[in-house]
Amino acid sequence: MKTETKKCIQVKTAIPGPKAKELLRKKEQNVPRGPFNTVPTFAVKGEGALLTDVDGNTFIDLAGAIGSLNVGHCPPKVVEAIQKQAEQYIHPCFHVMMYEPYIELAETLNHITPGAHHKKTFFLNSGAEAVENAVKIARKYTGRKAILSFERGFHGRTLLAMSLTSKVKPYKFGFGPFAPDTYKMPYPYYYRKPAGMTNEELDAELLRRLEDFFLSEVPAEEVAAIIMEPVQGEGGFIVPSKTFVQGVKQICEKYGILFIADEIQTGFGRTGKMFAIEHFDVVPDLMTMSKSIGAGVPISAVTGRAEVMDAPNPGEIGGTYGGSPLGCVAALEVIRMLQQEQLVERANVIGQIAINRFRRLQEKYETVGDVRGLGAMVAIEFVTDAKTKAPNKELTAAILRECHQRGVIVMSAGLYSNVIRLLTPLVITDEQLEEALDVIEEVIAELA
Numbered sequence: 001m002k003t004e005t006k007k008c009i010q011v012k013t014a015i016p017g018p019k020a021k022e023l024l025r026k027k028e029q030n031v032p033r034g035p036f037n038t039v040p041t042f043a044v045k046g047e048g049a050l051l052t053d054v055d056g057n058t059f060i061d062l063a064g065a066i067g068s069l070n071v072g073h074c075p076p077k078v079v080e081a082i083q084k085q086a087e088q089y090i091h092p093c094f095h096v097m098m099y100e101p102y103i104e105l106a107e108t109l110n111h112i113t114p115g116a117h118h119k120k121t122f123f124l125n126s127g128a129e130a131v132e133n134a135v136k137i138a139r140k141y142t143g144r145k146a147i148l149s150f151e152r153g154f155h156g157r158t159l160l161a162m163s164l165t166s167k168v169k170p171y172k173f174g175f176g177p178f179a180p181d182t183y184k185m186p187y188p189y190y191y192r193k194p195a196g197m198t199n200e201e202l203d204a205e206l207l208r209r210l211e212d213f214f215l216s217e218v219p220a221e222e223v224a225a226i227i228m229e230p231v232q233g234e235g236g237f238i239v240p241s242k243t244f245v246q247g248v249k250q251i252c253e254k255y256g257i258l259f260i261a262d263e264i265q266t267g268f269g270r271t272g273k274m275f276a277i278e279h280f281d282v283v284p285d286l287m288t289m290s291k292s293i294g295a296g297v298p299i300s301a302v303t304g305r306a307e308v309m310d311a312p313n314p315g316e317i318g319g320t321y322g323g324s325p326l327g328c329v330a331a332l333e334v335i336r337m338l339q340q341e342q343l344v345e346r347a348n349v350i351g352q353i354a355i356n357r358f359r360r361l362q363e364k365y366e367t368v369g370d371v372r373g374l375g376a377m378v379a380i381e382f383v384t385d386a387k388t389k390a391p392n393k394e395l396t397a398a399i400l401r402e403c404h405q406r407g408v409i410v411m412s413a414g415l416y417s418n419v420i421r422l423l424t425p426l427v428i429t430d431e432q433l434e435e436a437l438d439v440i441e442e443v444i445a446e447l448a
Contacts, residue, residue: 008050008432009407009439010058016040017055036170038063038411039404046073049428051409060436061409064423067233067265070292070347071337072427078295078337081329091324094123101328105301108335112274113303115283120309123301123323127264127290128156130300131227133317134286135160137302138225138258141311146218148210148226150187152235152415155227155262164227167234167415183218185210187232188240191370191381192389199241207247220255225286230276233265236414237379237421239372245280258285258308264300265377268292268334269344269426272351272375279374295334299327343426347376350424350433354378357437365448367392379413379421382448391416399443408439 016024020041041053049072052058064070071078085101094102106121113119124130135147149155149164156162157171163178165171172178186206193202214220226248232238252259261284266276270292277284285308290300298321302309338344351373358371358380369383369392382392382399396418403410413421420440424433 008058008060008435010056011405011407012057013055015053015057015405017053017057019054023054038400039409048072049425049432057407059404059407059409060428060432060439062422062424062436063409063411064292064425065296066291066411067270067423068291068294068296070268070270070426071295071334071343072425073296075295075333075337075427078330078333081333082297082326085325085329089325091321091326093320094323095318095320099325099328101325101332102323105323105328105331108332109289109301109303112335113287114275114278115305117283118306119303120306121301121303122309122317123299123328124319125298125321125324126156126300127288128158128161129319129322130264130288130290130302131155131161131164131262132158134227134260134288134302134304135164135225136317137304137308137311138260138286140316141308142224142256142258144222144224145181146183146223147181148183148185148213148223150228150232151184152187152189152232152238153184153227153229153262154232154234155229165234181218183213185213185226187228187235187238188244189236189238190241191372200243203241203244203247206244207251210248210251214255220257223255223257225258225260226252227260227262229262229264229266230280231266231271231374231377233377233421234413236381236419237373237377239374240280242280245277245282249282249284252285260284260286260288262288264288264290265423269338269347270375270423271377272344272348274338274344276374276377293334294327294330297324297327297330299324299331338426341427346426350376350426350428351378353430353433354422354424354437357441361441361444361448365444367395367448368444373422376422376424376426379419381414381419383418391418393417395447396420398447399440402443402447403440406439406443408436410440 023042045052051061109121110119152166155164160179163182261277267289286304362368366386370381382396384390384392413419
């Protein structure tokens with residue numbers, strides 16, 4: 001006799017429930033409307049891939065704090081490391097009196113990031129800060145000013161990072177003027193390439209346009225760096241070809257331009273390798289990291305070639321809270337977990353399960369336009385019909401709302417807000433993953 005698998009999702013109230021509604025009332029009175037919220041409720045407990053709210057509803061979390069929880073909510077070894085560190089000292093500030101966890105984490109990242117060359121690392125608080133400082137270092141080292149990013153890219157919400165970011169609403173609208181000497185280049189989007197054009201032809205055209213940019217807009221001699229997400233995150237989980245990424249790197253080498261890999265959303269096992277850039281056999285000059293490095297503790301890093309990282313003089317880079325001891329010990333435990341528990345390899349299993357389920361939906365429903373991903377970084381794009389591929393933002397929003405009501409936390413992405421993305425904790429069990437995907441499939445079947 002088949003035994004029924006115990007369900008992890010427990011939805012006891014409408015979302016939001018009574019307690020959440022009261023907290024929402026207080027939130028509206030005391031917090032500005034600017035910070036967005038995916039699910040209209042409040043967490044009281046997180047464990048692995050599960051989140052429980054104030055009304056006792058338990059969700060399967062496929063958003064992972066926007067990709068910050070590859071090792072899941074409250075991994076015991078990380079919690080223990082944070083507690084132990086807090087009993088010794090919380091924050092003497094690295095710029096006042098140094099501490100060993102900072103050095104140990106820098107040494108670890110220098111070892112595990114791509115490339116056998118001599119590397120150095122320093123730490124900050126957020127992904128945006130990492131991007132801003134990578135740009136500062138690149139400009140200092142090269143003596144050049146211009147920075148190139150890519151259409152649909154996302155690099156943060158601070159002034160320079162926002163200037164490098166592509167999507168206007170909600171990230172940039174009304175917040176200008178933006179930082180000068182920042183420019184955006186086209187990035188391949190194979191699902192939406194011109195009719196009759198092959199992927200290879202699109203790559204060649206975009207690389208040619210990059211070369212032409214140096215003739216028509218800014219000379220290569222004035223470009224300090226090109227910053228690229230190896231897989232675009234907020235842009236819709238767009239995966240480029242190895243040809244394109246290697247082509248960009250070759251252009252950088254040709255003109256003495258630094259290549260910055262933004263691994264803030266793609267790093268630490270998300271794509272089935274420790275860092276996504278490894279899929280493309282490219283060694284960046286600088287890398288930015290954050291999100292899943294610290295299991296939710298704020299910390300970010302810039303790692304790069306030693307001679308590049310040493311370009312700024314003492315005092316020219318840093319910050320009061322950069323590389324906090326709590327973040328450093330959390331990150332060291334995260335890296336140990338990823339390596340010892342084979343979570344990087346687990347990302348490929350998670351991704352294959354999700355891709356297979358989504359492709360079956362793609363065969364059944366015309367509104368499921370594209371399914372794509374790398375490792376556990378998986379997305380499904382919704383359109384009005386297969387022929388026009390017109391983005392279907394409304395359907396996407398409706399699916400998200402209904403999934404939340406049924407106990408599955410998922411988020412949207414994409415320039416057109418018509419993509420559902422999975423940023424599943426890599427510690428999720430097969431049973432939890434299948435249960436969450438069942439809900440998504442049921443909702444799409446009802447609404448698509």
